[in-house]
Amino acid sequence: MNFPLFIARRYLFSKKKHNAINIISAISACGVALGTLALVCTLSVFNGFQDMVASFFTAFDPELKITVREGKVFAPSSPTLQQVKSLPEIDIWTETLEENAMVQYKDRQAMAVIKGVEDNFRQLTSIDSLLYGTGTFLLNDSIVDYGFMGVEFISELGTGLHFVNPLSVYAPKRNVRVNIANPTAAFNREYLFSPGAVFAVNQQKYDAHYILTSLSFARRLFDYETEVSAIELKLKPGADLHSVQKKIATILGDRFTVQNRYEQQADVFRIMEIEKLISYLFLTFILAIACFNVIGSLSMLILDKREDVETLRNLGADDRLIARIFLLEGRLITLFGALAGIALGLLLCFLQQRFGLISLGGGNGAFVVDAYPVSVHATDIFLIFGTVIAVGFLSVWYPVRYLSRRLLGKR
Incomplete structure (x- = not known):
């Protein structure tokens, strides 16, 4: 088994000396999960509106x-x-x-x-x-x-x-x-x-x-x-x-x-695609901010595990291996947050499709549909997962290397 990954996984699930570190790590994962959930639901709603508009013009426009x-x-x-x-x-x-x-x-x-x-x-x-x-x-x-x-x-x-x-x-x-x-x-x-x-x-x-x-x-x-x-x-x-x-x-x-x-309705769909892209970029920016919470939990974890780091050094571990342990720790938090967010987002989209939990609020036939339409596309899910992993990995790479040098310098 990959030794740094094994240690990082133990650090993720083991109880720390200070219970606050566990709480902060959980909050960091929840922040990533909420950002991922927002991406899944928002893009699925845009897909729903696109499919709804397409169902209208299919009855009038030719193939x-x-x-x-x-x-x-x-x-x-x-x-x-x-x-x-x-x-x-x-x-x-x-x-x-x-x-x-x-x-x-x-x-x-x-x-x-x-x-x-x-x-x-x-x-x-x-x-x-x-x-x-x-x-x-x-x-x-x-x-x-x-x-x-x-x-x-x-x-x-x-x-x-x-x-x-x-x-x-x-x-x-x-x-x-x-x-x-x-x-x-x-x-x-x-x-x-x-x-x-x-x-x-x-x-x-x-x-x-x-x-x-x-x-x-x-x-x-x-x-x-x-x-x-x-x-x-x-x-x-x-x-x-x-x-x-x-x-x-x-x-x-x-x-x-x-x-x-x-293509006959290119203007309508181009506007909707631009709105979808802008929403995706804004939510990705919010997700990046949420990922920086992981840095706070990692810095406290590094301080908490100073004695373990000394033990690893005595056993022959170099600074690069030690930094990789905490880097993988941050990536695991991001990964679990992404998986949890996608699962919750898909569940919420299913409930919206089935029960129409969130209505448009018009009432009395003011809108064509009573609730927000939702359509989940597999390509969007893969895009969201790739985005969360990329943003999460990049956001912790440099800070972990920096914190490892500053907080774990040889004494």
Whole structure:
């Protein structure tokens, strides 16, 4: 057995001459454990919020989305796109046209994002699960076009769920200069009628700005014939998303961008990742401060074991071996604190998942979930364990060497 480790382990669990040393050592281990627990719980809560947001947009955003790198629109009839359309992994192929427009209802006006989609948009996404009201997902009929608005957008316009008067939608004509004498001549004007339903994605980006309607309506409004702003895809069951994404990107080349759901929501997830990183750095700094408590317990242990050190020297131990004993003592305290903190953190996360111990405090449906969501990722646990061990080992390395020279100098 490693002799310094054997002695360090005996020192850790044996009773000291002064009971205060045992208490201080226990407090040091508890400090490391609490810092580790805070890291486990905090990162798991951020993971929970990320998973919750992902569950929202999976019902609205497509699995893969093809857009052009330069410009707004492109022709979907190009040979490379038709080659992609013929891939056996593609289940649903939907052309969409998305652009800003001004919407007016009675005396209220607001800017909106008009998204024209094909009828198979219903099979592409789980839009039916997002609809509220008596209407079904019908984009148009032989007479009129229907507009499905976000739940926050109907509040801004004051239309209500069922509105009698149609929405007036305005968009500037392409390649037409505005005539100051008659500015309305430079705008296209179309009408959208109430479908008897609204959608709620629980994301302000969609709920407060988007209107879903037919692709033919969007093309009339924005003066396009066959152009689209994006092609949205749904893959067949069992198809590997990343391999299909890479295959499509290879076929299309540099002119197009192929994005999965997470890449379509890159801004949202980038902000959450930055917040998670900042929290991790702050808690690591607090953990480093907690690890310095170990130095206090080690300094008292060194004073308590002076007689043992003299005995070891008489038996032939050099200063390097003696310093290593106390260094391993500090590392053992850090190790046990880290293991205890991870175990308690995982237990607390399990209880939060099962019973929702800590609520968001909104009540009455003010939040989408009643309690803080928690999701434990194995990669985070390994990162936390590595961080605690690294911080703990580094925080005691130099102080132990210094204290060993000062307090255990040969007399």
